[in-house]
Amino acid sequence: MMSEKSSATGSDRFKYLQMLVTEFQDTDSDEAKEQVLANLANFAYDPKNLEDLRTLQVIELFLDMLTEENENFVEFGIGGLCNLSMDRECRDQILQSEAIPLVTGCLSSRREETVLSAITTLMNLTTPASSAQTTDAAVLQCMLRFSISQSPRLHNLATVFLQECCTEERVAQAEAQMLGHHPTALGIPLPKD
Amino acid sequence: MAAPLNSWSTPEVYKHHEQQKICPSRPKYREGRRPKAVKVYTINLESRYLMVQGVPAIGVMTELIQLSALYGVVEEYRVMDEYPAEEFTEVYLIKFQKLTSARAAKRHMDEKSFFGSLLHVCYAPEYETVEDTRLKLQDRRRYVHRVALNKAKERDQAEEESKKPMSSDTAAASARTSCSVDQRSSDTSSKAITCSTSHGHYLGFPLLPLPPQEVPPYKHAPSYDQPSNYQANQCRAIPTEDKMGSLPNAIDTKLQQAPKVSSTASSSGADRGVAERRNPPHAVAPRFIPRTTHLENKKRKMVEVSKESLFGIVDKNEILIGPKLPEQPKMDMADESLNTTANMIRSTLKKVASVPEVKTTEKTKPPKPRRRI
Structure with missing residues (x-):
């Protein structure tokens, strides 16, 4: 009885999500795209939807947004990825899509929300196999800068990243490099216009 | 930097x-x-x-x-x-x-x-x-993981079920029956309680949420059967309004207090006397108290009960718990045609009484005695 009902509502949900994806692809209006994107990213928050979203290839859709000029697109896209990447299956799928450079690119956004989502996404994407990429020197230096940021949220999150995703040696290394000759531009906000 | x-x-x-x-x-x-x-x-x-x-x-x-x-x-x-x-x-x-x-x-x-x-x-x-931030992220990851695991489990179960749907159905059915059996047994047990406390006047109503346990029921248990018989007899013999639902608790209480005092076998006359003595206002015009809907009855009984408990008459709580509703009020007017008339009035009033709120106001006033034709 219960399983019947839940499966029925489940398929309704799938149809709805499908409609959203279709609208996103068909519409020419940026406003509508933003709305749909935000909808999808919020749906990605509920783990019950993740299977449907994977089926609908929303991961690719979000990743696509990371290179858009419209900052809202980027923010919502990385927000969606942040939500999705909590799930291990989604994480693996994201990693297969060569997403890490796109995500680290978001660390240089001027929007704090975008940067925060990017940090959390990177944390989620860090596996033994991917850690070389997610915690390379440039990322670590960027996190070090964030960790002394005035913004408490940025400070907290970057600190957690440094504590959880990499060894102390690597952090020390990155620090040394930062004082030396290998500065990186990662995480330095892009100039306005 | x-x-x-x-x-x-x-x-x-x-x-x-x-x-x-x-x-x-x-x-x-x-x-x-x-x-x-x-x-x-x-x-x-x-x-x-x-x-x-x-x-x-x-x-x-x-x-x-x-x-x-x-x-x-x-x-x-x-x-x-x-x-x-x-x-x-x-x-x-x-x-x-x-x-x-x-x-x-x-x-x-x-x-x-x-x-x-x-x-x-x-x-x-x-x-x-x-x-805080670290724990928040940890909790979130754990939660998502748990949901994913549950979903996977559900999926596996669904697959199994689709392979052998009968077994799951029967399992569900058996679960249901066992559940209903449980219910029934609990029902009967509660019924048993109500029966023992309310002299078998169990009418399918839940127990009133009043303090029934102040006096344990065993006090009256020995004299249960006989007093209730008397009561029934008396109600048939003396047309008091309690069977019409107006003040059943008061009467019950008194009737049953009596046998405790006198010996049960010879108490019928005494009971009657007590009943009549204690209910003079009701005895005046028993027939014309408005018949009530079940709802009203319950409401009024609750009021009665609370009143009595305030008066300190608590030792008969068992009766108060199982509200006695006017089954078919068996009032004897000592005359065939009067009985018929009374029945007609009663049924008409029952129809009219579909608006219970209006009626309650009428009932609070003592009914005006009417002239006998």
Whole structure:
């Protein structure tokens, strides 16, 4: 009885999500795209939807947004990825899509929300196999800068990243490099216009 | 490298504190139940710290915290005097023990009126410590993982079920039957209780929520059968209104107190005497008390019962528990045609009495005795 009902509502949900994806692809209006994107990213928050979203290839859709000029697109896209990447299956799928450079690119956004989502996404994407990429020197230096940021949220999150995703040696290394000759531009906000 | 750290005393007003404009341009199928802004929630934005703006500055902190505590344990709270607030309002910071509580509180309190002012509730993750942030992320990952596992399990089960649907059905059925059996047994047990306490007048009503246990029922248990018989006889013999439902409890009580005093076998006359003596106002005009709906009856009985318990007549509580409703009132007018008339009036009144509220007012007044034709 219960399983019947839940499966029925489940398929309704799938149809709805499908409609959203279709609208996103068909519409020419940026406003509508933003709305749909935000909808999808919020749906990605509920783990019950993740299977449907994977089926609908929303991961690719979000990743696509990371290179858009419209900052809202980027923010919502990385927000969606942040939500999705909590799930291990989604994480693996994201990693297969060569997403890490796109995500680290978001660390240089001027929007704090975008940067925060990017940090959390990177944390989620860090596996033994991917850690070389997610915690390379440039990322670590960027996190070090964030960790002394005035913004408490940025400070907290970057600190957690440094504590959880990499060894102390690597952090020390990155620090040394930062004082030396290998500065990186990662995480330095892009100039306005 | 990094911007110089100044220690501002005033807390910053972050962008996520602001209430964003709602989005008016959604097509119908994407309209939610509530109008909302275009915004993406991530775990970064959520927090067990909530900021509540727009609290009227009239000393309602206790009320605010009480309201918040409806949604979960509040660990800490404080007024944010230094936060820029609208005139005559205050801003509060509330720290819940759990993120889920904060989420529920935000959903229920945001945009709600509170002492005449609209609250604006937002997450305040900037008040988290590093540890808070770490735990928040950990919890979230764990939760998502758990859901994924459950879903996988469900899927496996569904597959199994589709392979052998019968077995699961029967399992469900057996579960159901066992459940119903349980219910039945509990029903019967409760029925047994009611029967023993209300002389078998169990009419399928739940026990009244009154204090029935003050006097244990075994006190009267020995003399149960006989008094109730007497009572029945008497009710048939003497047309008192209790069978019509007006004051059954009072009469029952008295009738059953009597046998305790006198010996049960010879008490019928005494009972009658007692009943008549104690109910002179009702004996005057028994026939014309309005017949009532079941609802009224119950209501009145509850009033009676509470009255009696106030009077200290508590030792007959068992009777009060199982409300006796007027089955078919068997009133004898000592005349065939009078009986027929009474029955007709009764049935008419039953139809009319579909509006119970109006009737109650009539009943409170003592019924006016009518002339006998």
